[in-house]
Amino acid sequence: MNKTPPPKTLTPPIGTQAFDLLSLTMALVLGLHAFHLAWWFSAALAVTLGWRWWQRRQSSVRVPGWLKFPLLLLLTLAVLGQYGSIFGREPGTALAVGLLILKLLETETIRDVRVGVSFACFALMAALLFDQGLIATVVVALALLPALSTLRALEPAHKSASLPRTLLPALRLSAAALPLALLAFLLVPRLSSPLWGAPSPNQARTGLSDSMSPGNFTELLTDDHPAMRVTFDGAPPPPDKRYFRAYVMSYYDGRTWKYDDVVNLPPATLEVANGIRYQISLEPNHQHVLPMLDVPIGAPAGAKMRRDHVVMADKPVNDPQTYSARSATQYRLEPQLGQQHRRWLMLPVGFNPRTLALAAQWRQRHGNDPAAIVREALTLFHDGGFRYTLAPAPLGRNAVDDFLFETHEGFCEHYSSAFTVLMRAAGIPARVVTGYQGGYWNTFGNYLLVRNSDAHAWSEVWLPDRGWVRVDPTGAVRPERVALGAAAAAGSQLTWYRSDWMQAVRNHWDIVNRWWDQGVVGFDSLRQRGLLTPFGIRDTDTTTLGILLAISSMLFIAIGLGWALLRRQRRDPLLEAMRGLERKLSRAGIVRRTTEGPQHYLSRASRAMPVRRAQLIQLMDRYVNLRYAHNEPPAELLKAFRRAVREFRAPNVVK
Amino acid sequence: MRGMLPRLQRWAEGRLPALTRYRRPESLPIELHRRRIYIVPSGFGLGFSVLLMVMLVGALNYANNAALLLTCLLGAATAASMLVAFRNLDGLRLRSVRAGHAVAGQPIELTLRFDSSRPRDAIRVDLEKNCIAFAVDADADASIELKLELATVHRGWQPLPRLRVWTSWPLGLFRAWSWLHPEQSVLVWPQAETNGPTPNAPADDARQMQLHRGDELAALREYRAGDPQRHIAWKASARHDHLLVKNFEQPQSRPQWQLDWRRLPELDAEARIARLARWLNEAHAARCSYSLWLPGEEIASSSGVLHYAYCMNALAQLP
Numbered sequence: 001m002n003k004t005p006p007p008k009t010l011t012p013p014i015g016t017q018a019f020d021l022l023s024l025t026m027a028l029v030l031g032l033h034a035f036h037l038a039w040w041f042s043a044a045l046a047v048t049l050g051w052r053w054w055q056r057r058q059s060s061v062r063v064p065g066w067l068k069f070p071l072l073l074l075l076t077l078a079v080l081g082q083y084g085s086i087f088g089r090e091p092g093t094a095l096a097v098g099l100l101i102l103k104l105l106e107t108e109t110i111r112d113v114r115v116g117v118s119f120a121c122f123a124l125m126a127a128l129l130f131d132q133g134l135i136a137t138v139v140v141a142l143a144l145l146p147a148l149s150t151l152r153a154l155e156p157a158h159k160s161a162s163l164p165r166t167l168l169p170a171l172r173l174s175a176a177a178l179p180l181a182l183l184a185f186l187l188v189p190r191l192s193s194p195l196w197g198a199p200s201p202n203q204a205r206t207g208l209s210d211s212m213s214p215g216n217f218t219e220l221l222t223d224d225h226p227a228m229r230v231t232f233d234g235a236p237p238p239p240d241k242r243y244f245r246a247y248v249m250s251y252y253d254g255r256t257w258k259y260d261d262v263v264n265l266p267p268a269t270l271e272v273a274n275g276i277r278y279q280i281s282l283e284p285n286h287q288h289v290l291p292m293l294d295v296p297i298g299a300p301a302g303a304k305m306r307r308d309h310v311v312m313a314d315k316p317v318n319d320p321q322t323y324s325a326r327s328a329t330q331y332r333l334e335p336q337l338g339q340q341h342r343r344w345l346m347l348p349v350g351f352n353p354r355t356l357a358l359a360a361q362w363r364q365r366h367g368n369d370p371a372a373i374v375r376e377a378l379t380l381f382h383d384g385g386f387r388y389t390l391a392p393a394p395l396g397r398n399a400v401d402d403f404l405f406e407t408h409e410g411f412c413e414h415y416s417s418a419f420t421v422l423m424r425a426a427g428i429p430a431r432v433v434t435g436y437q438g439g440y441w442n443t444f445g446n447y448l449l450v451r452n453s454d455a456h457a458w459s460e461v462w463l464p465d466r467g468w469v470r471v472d473p474t475g476a477v478r479p480e481r482v483a484l485g486a487a488a489a490a491g492s493q494l495t496w497y498r499s500d501w502m503q504a505v506r507n508h509w510d511i512v513n514r515w516w517d518q519g520v521v522g523f524d525s526l527r528q529r530g531l532l533t534p535f536g537i538r539d540t541d542t543t544t545l546g547i548l549l550a551i552s553s554m555l556f557i558a559i560g561l562g563w564a565l566l567r568r569q570r571r572d573p574l575l576e577a578m579r580g581l582e583r584k585l586s587r588a589g590i591v592r593r594t595t596e597g598p599q600h601y602l603s604r605a606s607r608a609m610p611v612r613r614a615q616l617i618q619l620m621d622r623y624v625n626l627r628y629a630h631n632e633p634p635a636e637l638l639k640a641f642r643r644a645v646r647e648f649r650a651p652n653v654v655k
Numbered sequence: 656m657r658g659m660l661p662r663l664q665r666w667a668e669g670r671l672p673a674l675t676r677y678r679r680p681e682s683l684p685i686e687l688h689r690r691r692i693y694i695v696p697s698g699f700g701l702g703f704s705v706l707l708m709v710m711l712v713g714a715l716n717y718a719n720n721a722a723l724l725l726t727c728l729l730g731a732a733t734a735a736s737m738l739v740a741f742r743n744l745d746g747l748r749l750r751s752v753r754a755g756h757a758v759a760g761q762p763i764e765l766t767l768r769f770d771s772s773r774p775r776d777a778i779r780v781d782l783e784k785n786c787i788a789f790a791v792d793a794d795a796d797a798s799i800e801l802k803l804e805l806a807t808v809h810r811g812w813q814p815l816p817r818l819r820v821w822t823s824w825p826l827g828l829f830r831a832w833s834w835l836h837p838e839q840s841v842l843v844w845p846q847a848e849t850n851g852p853t854p855n856a857p858a859d860d861a862r863q864m865q866l867h868r869g870d871e872l873a874a875l876r877e878y879r880a881g882d883p884q885r886h887i888a889w890k891a892s893a894r895h896d897h898l899l900v901k902n903f904e905q906p907q908s909r910p911q912w913q914l915d916w917r918r919l920p921e922l923d924a925e926a927r928i929a930r931l932a933r934w935l936n937e938a939h940a941a942r943c944s945y946s947l948w949l950p951g952e953e954i955a956s957s958s959g960v961l962h963y964a965y966c967m968n969a970l971a972q973l974p
Contacts, residue, residue, distance in 0.1 A: 114699050114702075118702065118703055121710075121729060122706060122709070122710060124725065125710050125713070125714065125722045125725055128719060128721040128722040128725060129719060129722065132719055132720065132721030132722070136721070137721040137724065137725070140721075140725060141725060141728060144725075144729065144732075148732065148826060151825070151826040151827050151828075152824075152825050152826065154827055155776065155777035155823065155824050155825065155827065156777055156779065156788035157776070157777050157778075157779075157788035157789050157790045158776045158777050169825070173732050173735055173736065173739070174728060174732050176735050177728060177731035177732040177734070177735045178728065178731070179731075180727075180731035180734065180735075181724065181727040181728040181730070181731040181732075182724075182727070184727040184730065185720070185723060185724050185727045188711070188715070188723065188727070190715060190718070191715050191718070194716045194717070194718070195712070195715075195716045196716060319718060520720050520721065521720050521721065522720075524718060557734075560734075560738045561738070563738065563742075564738040564739075564741050564742045564745065567745070567746055567772075
């Protein structure tokens with residue numbers, strides 16, 4: 001029994017390669033988090049990282065211990081100063097990244113490196129809390145490679161190689177692990193409700209808002225992120241019918257249009273002549289409203305339709321959500337206005353006198369023909385020298401007056417707002433509708449990609465007997481906006497990266513994003529439960545998933561063990577051929593003894609079967625020649641020998 | 656943690672030899688295979704799996720599938736690294752153990768020769784308190800020699816202790832190990848006493864003078880296989896049937912020592928061995944010729960390293 005204590009783990013200073021790889025890992029972590037950290041914070045950390053790397057290359061002097069505490073304090077204060085707290089997603093991550101970089105300062109031993117790598121893995125995962133897109137995930141997965149390589153570099157007596165060659169084995173390991181990882185991903189039971197409070201991200205991406213004042217769309221119209229993706233059952237509606245309704249705004253205070261959420265009234269009557277079914281995958285926008293193709297007939301599960309056919313979800317959309325619905329493309333909405341009439345005519349008192357005068361003039365000219373008044377307004381926009389721009393001049397107190405008679409420039413918000421005010425002033429019930437219009441039809445994936453930049457505002461006027469009719473005054477100014485989409489309308493006003501070809505590439509690439517969003521990001525407990533539907537199991541519960549996971553893990557373990565136990569025997573074709581001959585002879589009753597050499601054995605065989613004597617002697621000579629006359633048996637001779645063995649027939653009767 | 660595991664392991668081996676496969680010595684070569692390679696997670700591996708659990712729960716709680724995918728990938732890579740660790744040891748073969756010379760109390764150098772049919776990394780061999788790491792680079796069959804030091808206490812045959820071959824390649828998360836207990840002993844030479852009387856040097860007379868190879872031509876003799884070609888006396892050989900070789904010899908000027916066990920009756924066995932060992936050392940250092948008489952063995956007079964080693968071995972093997 002070995003009583004001596006095992007050798008103590010030596011803690012020699014770590015090698016340069018391990019330290020370099022660790023620094024690279026941390027630089028990647030920092031780079032991934034730099035998107036959401038304050039620029040000065042990232043810059044300070046990057047400088048610290050770079051300095052430490054340089055310092056350790058120069059000399060092996062440790063960073064003095066007294067420096068650690070002030071730096072720690074500084075970090076905490078910086079996080080507090082930036083976020084006002086050290087708890088929560090953003091400040092927590094900032095603190096973690098900061099601590100990770102500071103850990104590098106005291107990294108000298110193997111243990112330090114291991115702690116650093118583990119922590120870096122965690123920080124990499126945290127980066128996915130901010131962006132779980134395909135590219136982010138792939139980049140994070142690639143950032144694992146230097147982390148794993150760092151661990152390899154810690155092992156003694158390994159072959160050192162250049163940096164890319166160092167990363168290669170880690171890539172191979174990850175690639176080998178990928179099938180098991182995907183399987184575990186599919187089968188790890190999802191939680192139907194979170195164990196503790198899921199974070200409510202406060203930095204929501206600007207989406208549509210329930211109020212609209214001219215100018216507040218600008219941010220949205222330059223935001224290229226996808227807002228939703230729509231697939232249609234059957235052919236998609238033509239481009240000029242692709243209006244997606246979000247809010248219907250009735251209240252105007254002279255500057256801002258507001259949506260008032262009328263909860264207690266049933267939806268207005270809708271007479272449907274033609275409908276279309278479709279599914280929408282909505283990106284999280286942290287709002288209740290679900291955009292629907294104009295005009296929705298009903299609300300999907302978990303949502304309610306308001307009076308003006310605005311669909312509101314019961315819970316804000318914090319995760320990607322897919323719903324299917326049916327909308328009317330030819331319809332009569334609210335043919336009888338009834339008591340609601342006055343609501344759609346209200347205008348603030350004491351605003352926009354010139355607009356009111358113009359509207360009164362039109363009313364006098366056309367009397368009771370609302371369609372003619374609408375035409376008059378559209379003609380004004382079309383021929384009145386109006387210009388579509390995303391950077392219009394600011395408007396004063398009488399915003400509509402200024403826009404119609406002074407600046408003549410603006411985008412959809414300005415046009416729909418001015419048009420609606422004109423209509424109301426002329427005595428025609430009118431309202432502003434916001435939502436999305438257009439989108440990019442991806443022929444390959446058969447879906448419509450709607451970006452935030454496709455946000456749009458238009459108007460609806462109520463005409464007797466026809467109900468609410470959609471009028472898009474922006475189309476009068478810039479028909480491309482409706483026909484081709486927001487990017488075409490904006491023309492050269494957008495930055496270089498949204499130039500045509502770039503946009504085309506991005507639009508085509510979106511199918512990958514969609515696939516990722518649907519297949520990976522949107523794979524929730526509900527989808528998981530339906531996983532085995534093709535195999536006849538409707539509802540896969542947690543136990544089934546666990547059993548499946550166990551069984552398939554076993555399978556992978558078996559495959560892995562098979563690989564691990566695989567020992568490549570060096571094939572010896574000559575020996576194999578000889579074994580074949582032995583088998584044939586032993587079937588005929590001549591078994592090779594363990595102590596018998598080939599020459600002896602074959603001589604004995606030739607004596608035992610005289611009919612094959614010549615053949616066997618020849619085989620023996622050939623074998624001995626092949627085996628002992630050459631270092632490596634020549635290929636042709638070997639082939640000939642193997643053929644001879646194949647053709648050898650042992651006689652049935654052996655004397 | 657670090658102290659606990661080895662203690663637990665020792666306890667388990669003491670209690671449950673069958674479970675931990677505490678093996679009896681076996682003859683070389685020893686090949687590592689699946690039934691004698693064991694794998695446990697290292698301390699770091701345990702810590703890392705806790706981290707993975709935290710990441711898993713976090714990803715599930717926040718319903719963040721990308722993070723879950725990352726966690727799964729990391730976990731699967733961890734599991735795969737276990738197989739790599741196993742494969743790193745599997746098929747490694749300890750071919751032979753050669754021992755150097757050492758006197759009791761000094762470490763003896765062992766040369767371990769390992770054969771491998773594939774490249775391996777970061778394999779460590781523990782022998783008592785010594786640890787040495789090696790890698791095998793070659794793709795095909797290769798053998799590698801390691802030098803390790805083994806502490807010695809007594810003269811005589813000392814059985815080799817158990818060797819531990821282990822690796823934590825590639826990620827340090829798992830530790831795969833196997834015990835090797837070669838059935839082999841190393842001979843430890845006796846320690847010489849520090850000081851004492853010199854042997855009674857025999858008279859330095861002519862009778863003791865012996866011939867050894869020198870520069871002067873002493874005689875011609877018949878050729879024997881292995882004689883250097885330039886010593887052949889070609890001219891003389893021409894007149895004979897056989898080749899003749901010039902025998903160069905000259906009188907030896909150094910004394911010859913006769914070391915005898917029987918001349919030290921006043922000492923006990925170990926003291927006698929120690930004294931004889933010192934005399935052997937001195938004789939060897941003075942490059943003189945010496946003979947040694949031991950109970951049961953009589954070694955004729957000679958000199959040189961081999962003769963010295965032969966004498967020391969004989970001393971070491973005395974009962």
